Amino acid sequence: MSQRDAAHAAIRFGLGPRPGEVARAARDPRGWLAAQVADIPPVPDPVRAAAPEASAALEITFDQQRRQPEPNPVREAYRTSMAALAAHWVATDRPFLERWALFWTNHLTVSIRGGNTGALLADYHLAAIRPHVTGRFEALLLAAIRHPAMLRYLDNAISVGPGSIAGQRQRRGLNENLAREILELHTLSPAGGYAQADVTMLARIITGWSSGTPGPSPFVFRANAHEPGEKVLLGRVFAEGEAGGVAALRYLGTHPATYRFLAGKIARHFIADTPPEAAVAALTRTLSLTGGDLGAAAASVIGLETTWARPLAKLRTPSDVVIATVRALDAPLPPERLVGAFGALGQPLFTAPAPNGWPDTAEAWTGPEAIMRRIEWAGGVAARMPDPPDPRAVLADTLGPLADAATRRAVEGAESRREGLMVLLASPAFQRR
Amino acid sequence: MIARRSLLLGLSAAATLGGRAAFATTPGENRLVVIILRGALDGLAAVAPYGDAEYRSLRGPLAMPEPGQEGGALDLGGRFGLSPAMPRLAALYRSGEAAIVHAVAGPYRGRSHFDGQDWMESGAEQRLSGGWLNRAVIAAWPAEAAAPQGTNQGRSRKALVAGPAVPLLMKGPAHIANHAPRNLGRVPEDALRRLAALYAADTLLGPAVADARAGRAFADGALGPMHGPAANAAGDRAAFRSLALAAGRLLATADGPRVAALELGGFDTHAMQAQRLPGLLGTLDDAIAALREGLGPVWGRTAILAMTEFGRTVAANGTGGTDHGTGGVAFLAGGAVAGGKVAGTWPGLSPAALHEGRDLAPTTDLRAIAKALLAGQLGVSRASLDGAVFPASAAVTPMAGLRRG
Structure with a gap:
């Protein structure tokens, strides 16, 4: 049971298992998740260094507005910092913490589409959002609203x-x-x-x-x-x-209506597009009783029965697919290809079309060509892997005991390693979390 | 032309564009090409044993018409016939420059493509981190392991991979050159079919995929023969042909590679084999002809081996295809090949002769063929072949009579 729960934890709560992750989580899947949000270590130095801090980012932004130098320094800062962030999400051993942070960044969306925010986005995520996601929501809200990215956007x-x-x-x-x-x-x-x-x-x-x-x-x-x-x-x-x-x-x-609204969004993200009312009520209660403590909310999400219900019903967004795929293969893509993949699948990083952020329901992502793009992208990744791993091992490391028989058969029946990987990564089961 | 259209990694422009200088006829000037046929080619569909009394009844609807009939086999001397999709290989066979080895298999006796290909490429009874062809390059040219990346200016590596990815066969200590045209990487039809079946059962995503495929089919129909699966297949065939042509030309270059590997997939014909296989065999036929064209004057010193991980069931299955089997076929071509024969021992198709009652019984170890070519073409010693190249294989003797002279 705990093998299944471990895979469930890594897929639903995390960013998709890396090789060996499910095995590590198996001893105590809930404890594995709780430990990830017990504190918030800073991101590794190279990641932070690739993301200009707000003051530096503002300087880059004003310089670009004043002189319009080429290459465009805002675009360069965006590219470099996004590549570092994406690489961090691929490598992290605290995938639940990073998903939780990404959830809040999407809740408090800032997009590159407005306010010339390209150089500021990574700092917004790393300085205004991430350090606050286990504290009180009011503190997170203040940090986000007062960040220059939001004020400009x-x-x-x-x-x-x-x-x-x-x-x-x-x-x-x-x-x-x-x-x-x-x-x-x-x-x-x-x-x-x-x-x-x-x-x-x-x-x-x-x-x-x-x-x-x-x-x-x-x-x-x-x-x-x-x-x-x-x-x-x-x-x-x-x-x-x-x-x-x-x-x-x-x-x-700290308003009760805010708690109720946040609870609904959290439940939708971790349970189902239309979450059960009892789960929303439980999360609302947690937030109300703790004065909006997001760490308590995260613990509450782990403790809810319904977040552990199977089959995994949430559709991975394109970003989820990109990160989960690269984590599964344990083969880092070159930075430009990694960042480009989010766009190729229809969800370029920090580019939400509107301030309500990226949709968190399946119907927004299930257009025919959108799904075909996922399939073709998985095909391209498998086709170009220099050293394709055994698809049976990748299946065991990712879907593991949660793989259905048809997916298992299709992967095992493919005519080559590459094709087996292609079938696994493009399978409907891999599109779920 | 090659340099303009393609990515060249590890090959200097001079080596690519330089003319065809005269070659000294020294050892180390022979050429060896290995083509991996992924998915388990049905040897009985490629080279039909039409003289075997059991053949027609066992094969049923998949049996090839006899030579002389419409769509009939191209006769290889009274007992065997080549698929009519391979007329150029048949012509080489008649001129003594191509041979067939039938009932071939490596040591692998399972029926997993992944494991079968791993063993075949590793040249061992397990998956190794590198392949036998790479180790053979080291045995022939020890210096190929020493020169670090980026120090091969003015000449090529001895080993070339033509294709977007390096197969296990060519991984290992010897540095390799890699030639890859752009824009390979569409999802193969076979993988799409597998995925379509998975998506058909998915109530959320299934309709989207069905819509997309229907929309594309409509566009393919409306836009005419330049689009769609048929055009894709034609494009794949042309792409592989030009890849083989490029490999041939690079191998013919004075300072160019001497050993090359290519791979062709799609041979896992569980269904509609009669519709799918001729195009793939034609692709291989085209590629061998293109290699000959590209190799030009050094064709006479060349041996080509086309091999697959295992064969397929003797009997047709219920969906117009064949399932995973054991004994298969290997193709040899090139001026260095002692051609015009179907080599090996034919085990027959009688019930008692079949492996596990269903497969062509293997009588030739694929490593025996590879050893003969490596010894004859590259001068690899028997000791190296039995140890470093194909570990623990002293019992496998190089097959006699495959090379001229």
Whole structure:
């Protein structure tokens, strides 16, 4: 049983097993998962070094905007840092921690599609999200919203209070983009019951939160763009100044509607596209009782019966497929091919089409050509592997005891190692987690 | 032309483009080409024992018409006939430049493709980390192991792999040159069929794959013969032909390689064998002709071996195909081959003669053929053949009579 649970843990909670991982997890699959989120070690130095810190990234960004040098330094920083991140996800021995971090980065999406954020994305993930994913949600929310990537992506960096000094002087005014998404996508959700007036009010509360020009602090509070006076949001009074915004985010980040919304998303990610209500309720309870402790939420996910139900019903996203494939083969792709694979399958890194992030339901990813691309990509990977491993061994190391008989037969019946790998990696079973 | 269209790894441009200088007729100037036929070629469909009394009844619908009939075998001298898909090999056979060895198998007696190919390429009764052809290169040219990567300017490595990936056969201490055209790597039809069966049972993803395949079939129909599986097959055949032509030309180059390996897949014909196999045999036939064209003046010093991991069942199965068997066939071609014969011992197809009651019984060890070619073409000593090249194989004697002179 624990062999099956170990494979389940590595597939559903992790990023897809590496050779030997299931065997390591088998002694105590739940303990193996819990240990991964017990603390958050920094990523290895080369990964961190490949991702410019926020101040450096801002310098790169402003330099690119000012001089438009070639090669484009923002694009270079994006490529280099994404390659390092992807290589880390392939190599990590804490795949549950990294999935958990990726889940929160997608919840608080920043995309390269807006705000010229290319150089900032890796730091956003590594500095604003990852260190906070076992702490309180309000702290994670603050770190994410105050990171220059978010402030630029959702335009708050240029939002100006109409009654502020700058607002009086210039023609620029309020930009509600970030405030709207905080309420709708990051915290309460529409189910939390807020009105347009609340959006405008939150936008006024966080006026002046900007990323500024390069300097020691990537976050800048521009007092002269801040809307003066106390503001009332959802019946509560928030003070003028930077502290008012912090208090408002803490309030939203600990709101019961927020907990309920987050619980639903977590359950959808780890159980099923339409998760059982009991699981959502249990996670909501955990978050409420612990003041939004995400480490407790992670433990709760591990403890839920329904996260261990089989067959594995969640469809791997294209990113999941790329990472799981390379982990399974234990054969690192050259960085440009690895990063390119996410795009080839339709999910380029940090390129979500909209602030609601990548969809977490199967129907978004099951277009005919989308599935054919997965099959053809797996074929290409197997065809080009310099030293293809025995597909029976890869099957045992990945799906292991969870492999169904038809998949096992198809893999074992293939006419060569390459074709066996192709069939395994492109099989419907390998598309699940 | 080759350099413009292809990736060349480990071969200098000079070696590629240089003309065909006159060759000194020194040892080490012979050429050896090994073609791996993956998936277990049905030897009885390639070389039909039409003179065997049991053949026609056992094969049933897959039996080849006799020579002279429509679609009949190309006669190889009264007992055996070659598939009509291989007219160029038949012509070489008639001119004494091609031979067949029938009822061949390596030491492997299981029926797993992976293990069968691993053993065949390793040249051992287990999977090794390298292949016998690479070790034979070391035995013939010890210096090939010493020169580090990147130090072969002005000449090629002795060993060449023509194709996108290096097969186990050619892995090992000897550095190799690798020539690969771009854009290989479509999913083979056989793998697609396996996957389609898995997806058909998947209620979420099955419809998407069915839609995609139907959409592609429609596009193939609407866009005409330049698209679709038929065109893909024609493209695969042409691609392998040009790969073989390139290999031949590189082998003919003065400072070029002397040993080359290629691989061709798709021979696992469990169903619709009569529809699928002729194209594959034709691909091999094309490739041998292309090698001859590319080798030009050194064809006379060349031996080509085409081998597969095992044979297939004597009887046809219920889906117009054959299942994994034991004894198979090996092809030999080249001016250095003593051709015009079907060599080996024919075990017969009577019930008592069949291996496990279902397969052609193997009577020639594939290693005996390889040893004969390595000794004759590359001058590898018997001691090396019995130890380093094919470990613990002293009992396997090189097969006599396969080479001229």
